[in-house]
Amino acid sequence: MTKDSIKKEFIQKIERHNQIHFDINGTFCQFYDFDENKGAYNWSDSLETIHNESIVSAHPVDHFERELVLAYTDKFLFREKPPVICDFGCSTGFMLQALKNRIAGKAVFIGVDAVGSGLRKLHVKEPEMLLFKFDIAKIPFPENVLDVVICLNVLEHIEDDITVLREFERVLKPGGVACIVVPYGDKLYDYYDESCMHVRRYGRNELLDKLRNAGFSIIRHSFLSCLLYIPFYIKKKINRTIWKKGISDVNKMTMMQNDIKATKDNILIRSLFALDNELSKRFSLPFGIREVVLVQKTTAIF
Secondary structure (H helix, E strand, C coil), rough: CCCHHHHHHHHHHHHHHHHHCCCCCCCCCCCCCCCCCCCCCCCCCHHHHHHHHHHCCHHHHHHHHHHHHHHHHHHHCCCCCCCCEEEEEECCCCCHHHHHHHHCCCCCCEEEEHHHHHHHHHHHHHCEEEEEECCCCCCCCCCCCCCCEECCCCCCHCCCCHHHHHHHHHHEEEEEEEEEEECCCCCCCCCCHHCCCCCEEEEEHHHHHHHHHHHHHHEEEEEEECCHHHHHHHHHHHHHHHHHHHCCCHHHHHHHHHHHHHHHCHHHHHHHHHHHHHHHHHHHCCCEEEEEEEEEEEECCC
């Protein structure tokens, strides 16, 4: 099957599953909005702007995170027929574009987000990608339709993360994989996390246990930025001390942006991230700033 025929089949499955019809006339609309619970997410358009302009577009932690995700998923991207790849929490599509470049566009790419501003920007850059806006705890896809799921720094914003993981397992095809990234260190929650509307940082084995409970098998597990974890840990503990004394929302946001700027263009930090990534590609590191897990759906269709 060709990429276009797989894309058309996927759209038809969504239409039948939701009893709707997309008026696409050969192309897809800007994005399709399934959202019935507007404003209930731990995310906002203002955070979307900060996230993309100050962090994801240039910060080494996000650059090397994307590199590690590509390394983990690489052998699952090249298939006999083009895979269906979905990024849940895609924002403006940096990860989707990296995946597209890696496999020369030979896949059906789907982007999902809870806010529309990033999806609109992504549509301008990548009009052929299928874009949806909905609550990922209620994914409006039928079972067994995705080959690869990507979910980077999203689960920490969601109260009921286990329901989301079960939804990922439901929509993946048997043998399909999911790559999940979350912030690590449940005792390190501070004003930065609060400003980012995180409901948690993940503790040791918390994500692994939840993934197993959702029906996944663990393929690879490591951490991003093990080499920088000690200074990161100290900084977060200092942040927690300041946070507990009480600071205004305006000051918290300013301090968060200052923290980003302080590490964004640091050559030493970038070099350590690069070394750390090479280690993570070869070994399972014991701790780090973010936790990275690759899992597989192993249930068969009877």
